[in-house]
Amino acid sequence: xxLDDRKLDVLRAIVExxxxxxxxxxxxxxVERHQLGVSPATxxxxxxxxxxxxxxRQPHTSAGRVPTDRGYRLFVDRLSRVKPLTPAERRxxxxxxxGAVDLDDVVHRTVRLLAQLTRQVAxxxxxxxxxxxxxxxxxxxxxxxRLMLVMIADTGRVEQRLVELPGxxxxxxxxxxxxxVNEKLCGEKLADTPPLVQALVEEVPQTVRPAMTTLSTxxxxxxxERHEERIALAGTANLTRGGLLDFQGSxxxxxxxxxxxxxxxxxxxxxxxxxxxxxIGDENEIDNLRAASVVSTGYGPGATIVxxxxxxGPTRMDYPGTIATVRAVARYVGDLLAQN
Amino acid sequence: xxLDDRKLDVLRAIVExxxxxxxxxxxxxxVERHQLGVSPATxxxxxxxxxxxxxxRQPHTSAGRVPTDRGYRLFVDRLSRVKPLTPAERRxxxxxxxGAVDLDDVVHRTVRLLAQLTRQVAxxxxxxxxxxxxxxxxxxxxxxxRLMLVMIADTGRVEQRLVELPGxxxxxxxxxxxxxVNEKLCGEKLADTPPLVQALVEEVPQTVRPAMTTLSTxxxxxxxERHEERIALAGTANLTRGGLLDFQGSxxxxxxxxxxxxxxxxxxxxxxxxxxxxxIGDENEIDNLRAASVVSTGYGPGATIVxxxxxxGPTRMDYPGTIATVRAVARYVGDLLAQN
DNA sequence: ACTGGCACTCATCCCGGTCGAGTGCCAGCA
DNA sequence: TGCTGGCACTCGACCGGGATGAGTGCCAGT
Numbered sequence: 178x179x180l181d182d183r184k185l186d187v188l189r190a191i192v193e194x195x196x197x198x199x200x201x202x203x204x205x206x207x208v209e210r211h212q213l214g215v216s217p218a219t220x221x222x223x224x225x226x227x228x229x230x231x232x233x234r235q236p237h238t239s240a241g242r243v244p245t246d247r248g249y250r251l252f253v254d255r256l257s258r259v260k261p262l263t264p265a266e267r268r269x270x271x272x273x274x275x276g277a278v279d280l281d282d283v284v285h286r287t288v289r290l291l292a293q294l295t296r297q298v299a300x301x302x303x304x305x306x307x308x309x310x311x312x313x314x315x316x317x318x319x320x321x322x323r324l325m326l327v328m329i330a331d332t333g334r335v336e337q338r339l340v341e342l343p344g345x346x347x348x349x350x351x352x353x354x355x356x357x358v359n360e361k362l363c364g365e366k367l368a369d370t371p372p373l374v375q376a377l378v379e380e381v382p383q384t385v386r387p388a389m390t391t392l393s394t395x396x397x398x399x400x401x402e403r404h405e406e407r408i409a410l411a412g413t414a415n416l417t418r419g420g421l422l423d424f425q426g427s428x429x430x431x432x433x434x435x436x437x438x439x440x441x442x443x444x445x446x447x448x449x450x451x452x453x454x455x456x457i458g459d460e461n462e463i464d465n466l467r468a469a470s471v472v473s474t475g476y477g478p479g480a481t482i483v484x485x486x487x488x489x490g491p492t493r494m495d496y497p498g499t500i501a502t503v504r505a506v507a508r509y510v511g512d513l514l515a516q517n
Numbered sequence: 518x519x520l521d522d523r524k525l526d527v528l529r530a531i532v533e534x535x536x537x538x539x540x541x542x543x544x545x546x547x548v549e550r551h552q553l554g555v556s557p558a559t560x561x562x563x564x565x566x567x568x569x570x571x572x573x574r575q576p577h578t579s580a581g582r583v584p585t586d587r588g589y590r591l592f593v594d595r596l597s598r599v600k601p602l603t604p605a606e607r608r609x610x611x612x613x614x615x616g617a618v619d620l621d622d623v624v625h626r627t628v629r630l631l632a633q634l635t636r637q638v639a640x641x642x643x644x645x646x647x648x649x650x651x652x653x654x655x656x657x658x659x660x661x662x663r664l665m666l667v668m669i670a671d672t673g674r675v676e677q678r679l680v681e682l683p684g685x686x687x688x689x690x691x692x693x694x695x696x697x698v699n700e701k702l703c704g705e706k707l708a709d710t711p712p713l714v715q716a717l718v719e720e721v722p723q724t725v726r727p728a729m730t731t732l733s734t735x736x737x738x739x740x741x742e743r744h745e746e747r748i749a750l751a752g753t754a755n756l757t758r759g760g761l762l763d764f765q766g767s768x769x770x771x772x773x774x775x776x777x778x779x780x781x782x783x784x785x786x787x788x789x790x791x792x793x794x795x796x797i798g799d800e801n802e803i804d805n806l807r808a809a810s811v812v813s814t815g816y817g818p819g820a821t822i823v824x825x826x827x828x829x830g831p832t833r834m835d836y837p838g839t840i841a842t843v844r845a846v847a848r849y850v851g852d853l854l855a856q857n
Numbered sequence: 858a859c860t861g862g863c864a865c866t867c868a869t870c871c872c873g874g875t876c877g878a879g880t881g882c883c884a885g886c887a
Numbered sequence: 888t889g890c891t892g893g894c895a896c897t898c899g900a901c902c903g904g905g906a907t908g909a910g911t912g913c914c915a916g917t
Contacts, residue, residue, distance in 0.1 A: 203879050216891050221880065239879050239898045279678060313657045317669055327667055327675065329657055335667065335677045338619060413753065414772035428768065432754035543910050556860055561911065579867045579910050859917085866911075872904090880897075887890080 180230070184223045186213060188232055189256040191224075192244050196493050199419060201241030246458035246492060249470070253455050253496050260497040262505055266294060270509050277513070280304070280333035284409045287486065287510050292412025294502045297490035298435065300445050300473075303407040304332035304483040304514070306400070311362045311370070316355045316392075321345035326392070328399055330367070332483050332514070336405065340395045343387045350385045354392065357381065367400045374400075408441045415490070423468070423491030430465035435489075440465075445473040445485035453504055458492045468492065472499050476507040478515035486510070520570070524563045526553060528572055529596040531564075532584050536833050539759060541581030586798035586832060589810070593795050593836050600837040602845055606634060610849050617853070620644070620673035624749045627826065627850050632752025634842045637830035638775065640785050640813075643747040644672035644823040644854070646740070651702045651710070656695045656732075661685035666732070668739055670707070672823050672854070676745065680735045683727045690725045694732065697721065707740045714740075748781045755830070763808070763831030770805035775829075780805075785813040785825035793844055798832045808832065812839050816847040818855035826850070 180188075190211045194202040204217040204224060213220065224242055227233045232248035235241065244252065262270075273290040277283040284301050291299035309330035317325040324340040346354075357380070361373050374393045381389045399405075413435065416428050424431055434440050440463055444456075453474040459467055466489070473487025486507055488499060520528075530551045534542040544557040544564060553560065564582055567573045572588035575581065584592065602610075613630040617623040624641050631639035649670035657665040664680040686694075697720070701713050714733045721729040739745075753775065756768050764771055774780050780803055784796075793814040799807055806829070813827025826847055828839060 201879095205879075217879095218881095218891055218893090219889085222890090225881080235880085237897095237899060239877085239896090241879065312659065313665070315655050315657060315667065317653045317655060319652065325653070325669055325675075327655065327669075329665055329667075329677075333679075335665075335675065337669075337675045339673075411776060414769060414776055417767065417769040417772060427757065429754060429757040432757060436751060436754055541910090545910075557910095558860055558862090558912095559858085562859090565912075575911085577866095577868065579865090579908090581910065861914105861916085863913090864911105865913100866909105868907105868909090870905105870907080872906100874902085876899105876901080878897105878899095880895105882894090882896100884893090885891085887888100 180226075183213070183215070184227060185251075185256060186211075187220055187223045188227055188244070188248060189252060191227075191233060191242055192248065192252045192256070195243055196495055199493065201236055201243050203241035206241070244493075246460065249457045249492055249496070250460070253457070253500075257497040257500075260501050262501055266502065267505075269294065270506060274509055274513055280335075283333075283510065283513060287506060288409040288411040291486065291488055291503070291506050292415060294506070295488045295490070295499050296412075296418065297415050297488045297494065297499070298410070298412045299486070299488050300441050301409045301486040302442065302445055302484040303409070304330070304334055304477070305406060305446070306330060306334065306336070306367050308332075308477075308481075308483045309334060310364055310366050311400070312364075314355070314358050314362060316340075316351050316358070318348065318351055324351065324392070326395055326399065334407075336399055338395050338399050340392055343391055346385065346388045350388070354381070354385060354389060358392075358396075370400050371397060406438070406442055406446065408438050410435060410441070412488075419491060419493075423493065425468050431469060431489075434463055434465040444471050444489070445487040447485070449475070453500060454487075455496065455500065470494055470496075472496070472503050474503055474507045476511045476514075478511055483514070520566075523553070523555070524567060525591075525596060526551075527560055527563045528567055528584070528588060529592060531567075531573060531582055532588065532592045532596070535583055536835055539833065541576055541583050543581035546581070584833075586800065589797045589832060589836070590800070593797070593840075597837040597840075600841050602841055606842065607845075609634065610846060614849055614853055620675075623673075623850065623853060627846060628749040628751040631826065631828055631843070631846050632755060634846070635828045635830070635839050636752075636758065637755050637828045637834065637839070638750070638752045639826070639828050640781050641749045641826040642782065642785055642824040643749070644670070644674055644817070645746060645786070646670060646674065646676070646707050648672075648817075648821075648823045649674060650704055650706050651740070652704075654695070654698050654702060654736075656680075656691055656698070658688065658691055664691065664732070666735055666739065674747075676739055678735050678739050680732055683731055686725065686728045690728070694721070694725060694729060698732075698736075710740050711737060746778070746782055746786065748778050750775060750781070752828075759831060759833075763833065765808050771809060771829075774803055774805040784811050784829070785827040787825070789815070793840060794827075795836065795840065810834055810836075812836070812843050814843055814847045816851045816854075818851055823854070 190207050191202050194210060204220040207220055208217050231245055232251055233242040234245050236243060270290060273286050277286055284303055288299045288301040309332045312331045313329045315327040319325055322342045322345050324342065326338045326340050328336045357377060361377050362370055365373060374396050378389050378393050416431060456471045458470060461467060469489050470492045471487055471489050473485055475482035475485050477483035487503060530547050531542050534550060544560040547560055548557050571585060572591060573582040574585050576583060610630060613626055617626055624643055628639045628641040649672045652671045653669045655667040659665055662682045662685050664682065666678045666680050668676045697717060701717050702710055705713060714736050718729050718733050756771060796811045798810060801807060801811065809829050810832045811827055811829050813825055815822035815825050817823035827843060
């Protein structure tokens, strides 16, 4: 049962070689490429133990060994050394993120950067409305019975909705509503707004009561219920690296999963502060992603977290490198947001 | 050189069978499955001519025939009969598009609908700013030296940009600016605004001149230069149907092309009124898409066109069906936009 | 101008044999 | 006890050849 240091070294060597070469690794090749200080026979014995414990397996009898999901897990938890970013990578991050004019711009640049650096599929969640506060609400008259509601959050996100009023409303009344709504809701966490919106409806003068009632419905939808989380995606072409060997030959399930925003949110949305999650193969709850690994973390200005980001790739990925990159990008983006 | 009616019939039969079965079609199978009224030998002679003319080819000596890009082109131009939508499809379209609350919502639903109906990759361009007019401009003070500029177009699109002012500006001045900007620009085509913006800078009182200058830069960027065309994409998983036989085995180039907004715009953005374009294989200017076909058209309220939409699939696609669907969806979306 | 017949081509499939990487086991040695 | 070298064994990958059959081109006959 005991996995002594050498066995762990062997496992590490197997993971590293397999990730690099994409081919099952045999005992002889191992001792040649790593300074293990023992003979292939000894390595074989260690391998037998590792296999018994479920950390590696052989695709077929006379082939080398391949790490299992469990093996990768052990590797990530205890065997991988932090791999510092290269100066080139640091420069790439900085160069990529300066000059973003917009929240949209920031998110797009980030997701492309992540995809490019990790050479995998990158996913970035827009700052979550659930974690934002109201900065400003704007009511723009479109016609006498239609308003455009624009909500600007402190995270820079802007949401808009069309409001169909039950009857015509005068311009002055719209101005009045705008003032009231802003006074009441500005600065509030979105999650805290429902009772305030309710109060608004009651405070409002009789003449605009119907309009306010309709508006309140849309407000609640926009602020809380519809929890419209947005997601940006990039690097799907990277799925085809490794010539269809990864993902057991079919990209189908992966691509399907990537089309579902709900699934993507599950992947990168559930973030605890300053934690980085690595989900390897079977550890993914989503069946379609059983052949993939996901590295994700939260980001936000300072210590607060407003959204998640991460990458998805084959289980045989360069975990240390990917983890370092994801962490670094998240920190840079956080700093960027803090400046606004 | 002459392609008599029967030869055209043969070509049509080949295209239809090949699209259906995905396998090279031989002379014998052809006469079995279609009422051509002649023997396989005759069909073979016709095939020889068709091949000489470049409409079909054989993958290898003892295989059946496969249409070439040129063959598909002839089929689309002269041989395909219009395939009316099934009632189920009509219902699907209606069901899918009612209840959209938002421009975002409309676009998302549309692109998913298209992908689902055609079982291919769908692309929808947001209403182009270049073809929109200004409905309203809003200036939201974020701090004394920062404004959020929100532009609402008549097509429902909303764009926002952060404006860094050169110095602090009073709330009253912001109100004044807002009024001036709206009076000057509302209702104007975005393309016509540059001289008006220029005029604004000169009309404005000395005190807000610096702010207005900065604002004008951002305005011009937002309205004209940045031509921020947005695109929605869905159905990439459909690329994997046909088990890697389509697209000559590699999705790589296709996925790469789909990541580039510029390319997508090229595909569906260049629309002449009420035209439907079919680009088959080699006809695509983009090298990465030489193995694919694109069916695209414009959409918009009434006869005007505000954006493009289309689908991308293998050259061996069901052209009549796809064309009918794309056309129908474009019309429905146009009607939907007309209601706003 | 169409048809049936026929010889021919060539990809696919199946089979058996060879090759070699990699293993497990064991006896010997420190 | 733990490591090592040696050895027999397994089994997938690769290769070549023969059989199969779909599909063709050509030609003579109607």
